[in-house]
Amino acid sequence: MIKMIRLVQVDTSNFSSLLDLQVNESQKDYVADNAYSLAQAYACSAEGRSVQPFGIYDGDVPVGFLMISYNCFNSEEAWGGPVPYYVKDSYYIWRFMVDKKYQGRGYGKAAMALLLNHIKSFPLGSARYCWISYEPQNAAARNLYLSTGFVEHPEDYVEGEEMPAVLTL
Numbered sequence: 001m002i003k004m005i006r007l008v009q010v011d012t013s014n015f016s017s018l019l020d021l022q023v024n025e026s027q028k029d030y031v032a033d034n035a036y037s038l039a040q041a042y043a044c045s046a047e048g049r050s051v052q053p054f055g056i057y058d059g060d061v062p063v064g065f066l067m068i069s070y071n072c073f074n075s076e077e078a079w080g081g082p083v084p085y086y087v088k089d090s091y092y093i094w095r096f097m098v099d100k101k102y103q104g105r106g107y108g109k110a111a112m113a114l115l116l117n118h119i120k121s122f123p124l125g126s127a128r129y130c131w132i133s134y135e136p137q138n139a140a141a142r143n144l145y146l147s148t149g150f151v152e153h154p155e156d157y158v159e160g161e162e163m164p165a166v167l168t169l
Helices: 015-019 034-046 107-119 139-147
Strands: 005-009 050-058 061-070 091-098 129-134 163-168
Touching: 005 107, 015 034, 015 061, 034 050, 034 061, 034 091, 050 091, 050 107, 061 107, 091 107, 107 139, 129 139, 139 163
Parallel strands: 091 129
Antiparallel strands: 005 050, 050 061, 061 091, 129 163
Protein backbone atom coordinates (compact mmCIF):
# COMPACT_ATOMS: atom_id res chain seq x y z
CA MET A 1 0.00 0.00 0.00
CA ILE A 2 1.28 3.43 -0.96
CA LYS A 3 2.11 5.61 2.04
CA MET A 4 3.51 8.93 0.84
CA ILE A 5 4.56 9.04 -2.77
CA ARG A 6 6.79 11.88 -3.87
CA LEU A 7 9.25 12.82 -6.58
CA VAL A 8 12.79 13.66 -5.47
CA GLN A 9 15.23 15.26 -7.88
CA VAL A 10 18.33 13.13 -8.34
CA ASP A 11 21.47 14.43 -6.64
CA THR A 12 24.61 13.03 -5.04
CA SER A 13 22.71 11.90 -1.95
CA ASN A 14 20.28 9.56 -3.74
CA PHE A 15 21.57 8.56 -7.17
CA SER A 16 23.26 5.40 -5.90
CA SER A 17 20.03 3.91 -4.50
CA LEU A 18 18.27 4.63 -7.81
CA LEU A 19 20.88 2.62 -9.71
CA ASP A 20 19.71 -0.53 -7.92
CA LEU A 21 16.13 -0.27 -9.22
CA GLN A 22 15.22 -2.73 -11.99
CA VAL A 23 12.23 -3.75 -14.05
CA ASN A 24 11.14 -7.36 -14.56
CA GLU A 25 13.24 -9.43 -16.95
CA SER A 26 10.40 -9.35 -19.52
CA GLN A 27 10.49 -5.52 -19.50
CA LYS A 28 14.23 -4.98 -19.97
CA ASP A 29 13.83 -4.37 -23.71
CA TYR A 30 11.35 -1.56 -23.00
CA VAL A 31 13.39 0.83 -20.85
CA ALA A 32 17.05 1.73 -20.47
CA ASP A 33 18.59 1.03 -17.09
CA ASN A 34 18.88 3.94 -14.70
CA ALA A 35 22.68 4.22 -14.94
CA TYR A 36 22.40 4.80 -18.69
CA SER A 37 19.58 7.30 -18.15
CA LEU A 38 21.58 9.27 -15.60
CA ALA A 39 24.57 9.30 -17.95
CA GLN A 40 22.29 10.68 -20.69
CA ALA A 41 20.96 13.33 -18.31
CA TYR A 42 24.51 14.37 -17.42
CA ALA A 43 25.61 14.52 -21.07
CA CYS A 44 22.55 16.53 -22.14
CA SER A 45 22.93 18.93 -19.22
CA ALA A 46 26.60 19.40 -20.13
CA GLU A 47 25.44 20.45 -23.60
CA GLY A 48 23.09 23.03 -22.07
CA ARG A 49 19.89 21.04 -22.62
CA SER A 50 17.20 20.92 -19.95
CA VAL A 51 16.81 17.53 -18.27
CA GLN A 52 15.42 16.64 -14.84
CA PRO A 53 15.82 13.10 -13.43
CA PHE A 54 13.76 12.13 -10.38
CA GLY A 55 13.48 9.23 -8.01
CA ILE A 56 9.97 8.06 -7.22
CA TYR A 57 9.78 7.54 -3.48
CA ASP A 58 7.26 6.08 -1.07
CA GLY A 59 8.31 7.85 2.09
CA ASP A 60 12.07 7.28 2.16
CA VAL A 61 12.01 4.15 -0.02
CA PRO A 62 12.95 4.51 -3.70
CA VAL A 63 10.38 2.65 -5.81
CA GLY A 64 11.03 4.05 -9.30
CA PHE A 65 12.79 6.49 -11.56
CA LEU A 66 11.71 8.99 -14.18
CA MET A 67 13.29 11.67 -16.28
CA ILE A 68 11.89 14.60 -18.22
CA SER A 69 13.44 16.93 -20.75
CA TYR A 70 12.35 20.19 -22.26
CA ASN A 71 12.85 21.11 -25.87
CA CYS A 72 15.60 18.52 -26.32
CA PHE A 73 14.47 16.85 -29.55
CA ASN A 74 13.26 19.87 -31.50
CA SER A 75 15.69 19.67 -34.41
CA GLU A 76 15.59 17.43 -37.48
CA GLU A 77 19.02 16.14 -36.49
CA ALA A 78 17.84 15.13 -33.00
CA TRP A 79 14.51 13.78 -34.27
CA GLY A 80 15.90 12.01 -37.31
CA GLY A 81 13.67 13.78 -39.83
CA PRO A 82 10.84 16.31 -39.92
CA VAL A 83 9.90 17.34 -36.39
CA PRO A 84 6.25 16.74 -35.40
CA TYR A 85 4.37 19.79 -34.08
CA TYR A 86 4.13 18.41 -30.53
CA VAL A 87 7.92 18.08 -30.15
CA LYS A 88 8.84 21.76 -30.48
CA ASP A 89 8.92 23.66 -27.18
CA SER A 90 7.51 20.70 -25.28
CA TYR A 91 8.16 18.38 -22.37
CA TYR A 92 9.23 14.82 -23.04
CA ILE A 93 8.89 12.09 -20.46
CA TRP A 94 12.14 10.43 -21.40
CA ARG A 95 12.13 7.66 -18.81
CA PHE A 96 9.50 6.19 -16.53
CA MET A 97 10.00 2.99 -14.56
CA VAL A 98 8.79 1.34 -11.38
CA ASP A 99 11.01 -1.25 -9.70
CA LYS A 100 9.88 -4.85 -10.15
CA LYS A 101 9.22 -5.22 -6.40
CA TYR A 102 6.69 -2.36 -6.48
CA GLN A 103 4.85 -2.95 -9.75
CA GLY A 104 1.11 -3.54 -9.73
CA ARG A 105 0.55 -1.49 -6.56
CA GLY A 106 -0.49 1.85 -8.09
CA TYR A 107 2.90 3.56 -7.96
CA GLY A 108 3.01 4.19 -11.70
CA LYS A 109 -0.34 5.94 -11.79
CA ALA A 110 0.39 7.96 -8.63
CA ALA A 111 3.84 8.98 -9.88
CA MET A 112 2.45 9.97 -13.28
CA ALA A 113 -0.11 12.23 -11.60
CA LEU A 114 2.64 13.92 -9.57
CA LEU A 115 4.84 14.24 -12.63
CA LEU A 116 2.11 15.80 -14.76
CA ASN A 117 1.37 18.32 -12.00
CA HIS A 118 5.08 19.17 -11.93
CA ILE A 119 5.21 19.57 -15.71
CA LYS A 120 2.09 21.77 -15.67
CA SER A 121 3.99 24.16 -13.38
CA PHE A 122 6.35 24.66 -16.37
CA PRO A 123 9.59 24.27 -14.37
CA LEU A 124 11.83 24.41 -17.44
CA GLY A 125 9.79 26.66 -19.72
CA SER A 126 6.30 27.12 -21.09
CA ALA A 127 4.84 24.45 -23.34
CA ARG A 128 1.61 23.41 -24.95
CA TYR A 129 2.41 19.69 -25.14
CA CYS A 130 3.96 16.87 -23.20
CA TRP A 131 4.82 13.67 -25.03
CA ILE A 132 6.13 10.23 -24.31
CA SER A 133 7.09 7.26 -26.45
CA TYR A 134 7.01 3.55 -25.74
CA GLU A 135 7.38 0.15 -27.31
CA PRO A 136 4.00 -0.82 -28.81
CA GLN A 137 4.25 -4.29 -27.21
CA ASN A 138 4.46 -2.76 -23.72
CA ALA A 139 0.77 -3.04 -22.84
CA ALA A 140 1.20 -1.92 -19.21
CA ALA A 141 2.92 1.32 -20.24
CA ARG A 142 0.41 1.96 -23.01
CA ASN A 143 -2.53 1.47 -20.66
CA LEU A 144 -1.01 3.81 -18.05
CA TYR A 145 -0.26 6.58 -20.52
CA LEU A 146 -3.61 6.42 -22.29
CA SER A 147 -5.45 6.34 -18.94
CA THR A 148 -3.78 9.63 -17.98
CA GLY A 149 -4.87 11.45 -21.13
CA PHE A 150 -2.09 10.79 -23.63
CA VAL A 151 -3.21 10.21 -27.22
CA GLU A 152 -1.20 8.00 -29.55
CA HIS A 153 0.15 9.43 -32.80
CA PRO A 154 0.45 6.36 -35.03
CA GLU A 155 1.14 8.58 -38.05
CA ASP A 156 4.54 9.32 -36.50
CA TYR A 157 5.26 5.71 -35.57
CA VAL A 158 7.99 4.05 -37.58
CA GLU A 159 8.14 0.24 -37.51
CA GLY A 160 10.80 -0.84 -35.02
CA GLU A 161 10.65 2.51 -33.22
CA GLU A 162 8.60 3.68 -30.27
CA MET A 163 4.98 4.82 -30.43
CA PRO A 164 4.65 8.53 -29.59
CA ALA A 165 1.73 9.71 -27.46
CA VAL A 166 0.87 13.32 -26.70
CA LEU A 167 -0.89 15.18 -23.90
CA THR A 168 -2.13 18.73 -24.43
CA LEU A 169 -1.20 20.80 -21.40
